[in-house]
Amino acid sequence: MKIYRAVRTNNLTQPFGYNFACAKVDAQGRAYRPFQIKTGTADTCPTGYAKFYPLIELRAHNGDDWKLYRGEPIYFNVEAPTTWYSREASDTDGGLGIDVFSKDPIYFEQLPIQAGPQARAYWQNHNKMIRVKFRYWHLKQTWKDVDVHFGELIGYGNSTGASSGDHAHTAMKFVDENDETFDKNNGYAGAVDSSVHFENEFVLDKLKVREQQKTVIQQLQVLIMLLTLYLRQRS
Numbered sequence: 001m002k003i004y005r006a007v008r009t010n011n012l013t014q015p016f017g018y019n020f021a022c023a024k025v026d027a028q029g030r031a032y033r034p035f036q037i038k039t040g041t042a043d044t045c046p047t048g049y050a051k052f053y054p055l056i057e058l059r060a061h062n063g064d065d066w067k068l069y070r071g072e073p074i075y076f077n078v079e080a081p082t083t084w085y086s087r088e089a090s091d092t093d094g095g096l097g098i099d100v101f102s103k104d105p106i107y108f109e110q111l112p113i114q115a116g117p118q119a120r121a122y123w124q125n126h127n128k129m130i131r132v133k134f135r136y137w138h139l140k141q142t143w144k145d146v147d148v149h150f151g152e153l154i155g156y157g158n159s160t161g162a163s164s165g166d167h168a169h170t171a172m173k174f175v176d177e178n179d180e181t182f183d184k185n186n187g188y189a190g191a192v193d194s195s196v197h198f199e200n201e202f203v204l205d206k207l208k209v210r211e212q213q214k215t216v217i218q219q220l221q222v223l224i225m226l227l228t229l230y231l232r233q234r235s
Contacts, residue, residue, distance in 0.1 A: 006076070024036035064169070074155045086146055
């Protein structure tokens, strides 16, 4: 499996496991709802704010945040030996997005360290194969429930839900046959670090290169055929 960049804008602002997000809190340290988010540093938040992820019972950020411009197209960026389908998604804080599921289990030589006992048991019992879900969040709108193909448009960037600005949040989770996420109590709501599979190349650029390579191969095949015919005629 390979994961490419889903947006042309190349600005990763918060990787998996980081803790930059801060939420506005009251005098008792409780977060206001809806959440009001600002970006802090790894250690501190602005006055009146506290680290966001512990407030929602997470150890740290459970995905990758890619800064983008409002309305920037987002494309499905995962290549694996399976087909995919999507489901629209939303949350009570106004977040909008899309979940994309693999129809078939995918082979993993090793699972990320965040994978819990449920995912590991399934993986071990299925010859190191397991299904995955990719989430894309803070979109302009929820997307359609349809089959999804590598490089296909799946949404537009925005800042819906608990967000400090326009960006796309992407995350990978392991799921069972009923699309239920394994190990939701792993400290990351079931998400795992997918960076070992990531290549920082925009998915449409990857497709363009492949089309160019395909054209070159086709041209070479034609030349070989013509050369073969010529040699036959000379013999």
